[in-house]
Amino acid sequence: MLTSLQGSARPPAGLRPFALPALRHPTVTTLLTDHRALLAELLDGLGSPLHVVLPEVFEENLTRLRQAFTTAGAPADVLFAKKANKAACFVDSAAALDAGVDVAGAPELLGALAGGVPGHRIGISGPEKDDALHALAVRHGCLVAVDSPGELDRLAATARSVGRRARVLLRIRTAGQSGSRFGIPEAGVPAAVGRCAELADHLRLRGFSFHLNGYDPAERATAANRSIAYGLDARRRGCPEAELVDIGGGLPVRYVEPHTWKAFLAQDRPVHYHAAKEFAGSYPYGGRTAIEAVGELLTHPVDGTESLAAKARRTGTRLLVEPGRALLDQAGFTLFRVRQVDDRRNEDGYAVVTVAGTSFSLSEQWFGSEFLPDPVLLPAGPPEPRTTPPDTTFPACVAGSTCLESDLLTWRKIGFPRPVRPGDHLAYLNTAGYQMDSNESPFHGAALPLKAVLRVGDGSLPPRWHLDGV
Incomplete structure (x- = not known):
């Protein structure tokens, strides 16, 4: 959590902004250092902001994640959580690698099917889905996570009218998430299993899922262990196919070096932010x-000393996992063009950099926080000689170009290595996971930002690009 202390908006004399550099995948480094001209041309031609998405990195993440489950002795089926990014290219990559997709509504389901993902690899986890979505899911053999007894009965009725059995997960509301609006309370699970057995002509209970907030592996292992037990009970009660446990997402991403993050938290104060802005916490x-x-997660002991992976193997349980952010780690970044610089260093000690675009393209503020890793300053032309001593920086926050006082991409005062100038570019790294398009809006009549899909390959040829979805 961010430290929350009262303080002035004007920094004390001699205070320098704390550097919080973002980690970079080698592909990102190659693009930023060796292909600046290409990025500048794309930004000039396609507009600011521009999202650059990197399906090769997504594919690498998917392969490594699968291997991690296999190495731990519990191979899992991976379903990419589509809500984390709207780009079609990531669905194409999932289909090419025989992975699945987790969707929440008909538009995402249609997009997954259009991208080549077969219905039996698609999970549908949106709450209280309507009958039209149920019918589409049943026809394509999708796996439907049911949130309530009422939805279960509606799904059975839809399956009866379609003439096919629906594949079902019962979504559990765990005791630790009693305030959640998702899932069936644990006390109601036995009755829901009994209902599935009664409606076996229309429903195939395949297993259980659950929704958790946060990244605690012990909490997730406990919920998975409970789900395994429910599956064993369901098999005894007339639902022999209840062999799946969907552990959801909740896999963290590392954006900055841990020692740098620890040092940042130790010194963080409202004085480091424009208008002494305070946040309740952060990612x-x-x-x-x-x-x-x-x-x-997989080595966590359950029921004594047995690991979760060992128990899954022993009970014949197959795990599903629904990562979004984790598969998108380093798989995209966002470019903004600097529109104006209001240099207030004599009055306030820092400048306000305004970019072409809005904070809606960095969605962390949706969670009551801000996207904290430092943006990278990229000169629009040849680098100019440094005009400040080597041990000094140009402190500035970054604002969007709307009429809203709250439209700041970065409230924190960043220590740029040289003065920022109109026409320069700012690159926010690692924005593919939830940041770049969750909150985007045609506010002020602005067009939604475009996504350029880049593939670098082995470096023997120039990078190839195309617009996403084209």
Whole structure:
């Protein structure tokens, strides 16, 4: 959590902004250092902001995540959580690697099918789905996570009218998430299993899922262990196919080095932000990686000393996992063109950089926080000689170009290595996971930002690009 202390908006004399550099995948480094001209041309031609998406990195993440589950002794079926990014290219990559997709509504389901993902690899987890979505899911053999007894009965009725059995997961509301609006309370699970057995002509209970907030592997292992027990009970009660446990997403991403993150938290104060802005907390930018979290989850002891992975093997349980952010780690970044610089250093100690675009293209503020890793300053032309001493920086926050006082991409005062100038570019790294399009809006009549899909390959040829969906 971010430290929350009162303070002035004007920094004390001599205070320098704390650097929080973002980690970079080698592909990102190659693009930023060796292909600046291409990025500049794309930004000039396609507009600011521009989202650059990297399906090769997504594919690498998917392969490594599968291997982590296999190495731990519990191979899992991976369903990409489509809500984390709207780009069609990631669905195409999932289809090419025989992975699945998790969707929440008909538009996402149609997009997954159009991208080549077969229905039996698509999970539908939106709450209280309507009958039209049920019918589409049943016809394509999708796996439907049911949130309530009422939805279960509606799905059975739809399956009866379609003439096919529906594949079902019962979504559990765990005791630790009693305030959640998702899922069936644990006390109601036995009755729901009994209902599935009664409606076996129309429903195939395949297993159980659950919704958790946060990244605690022990909590997730406990919920998975409970789900395994429910599956064993369901098999005894007339639902022999209840062999799946969907552990959801909740795999963290590391954006910055852990030691840098720890040091940042120790010094963080409202004085470091425009208008002394305070946030209640933040994403754990320097926490565990997804691969580390998978290891902790699967080796966590359940029912004494047996690991979750060992229990899944022993009971014939197949795990499903629905990562979004983790598969998109380093798989995209966002470019903004600097429109104006209001240099207030003599009055306030920092400048306000206004970019062409809005904070709606960095969606962390949707969660009551901000996207904290430093943006990278990219000169629009040849680098100019440094005009400040090597040990000084140009402190500035970054604002959007709307009429809203709250439209700041970065409230924190960033220490840029040289003065920022109109026409320069700012690159926000690692924005593919939830950041770049969750909140985007045609506010002020602006067009939605475009996505350029880049593939670098082995470096023997120039990068190839196309617009997403084209």
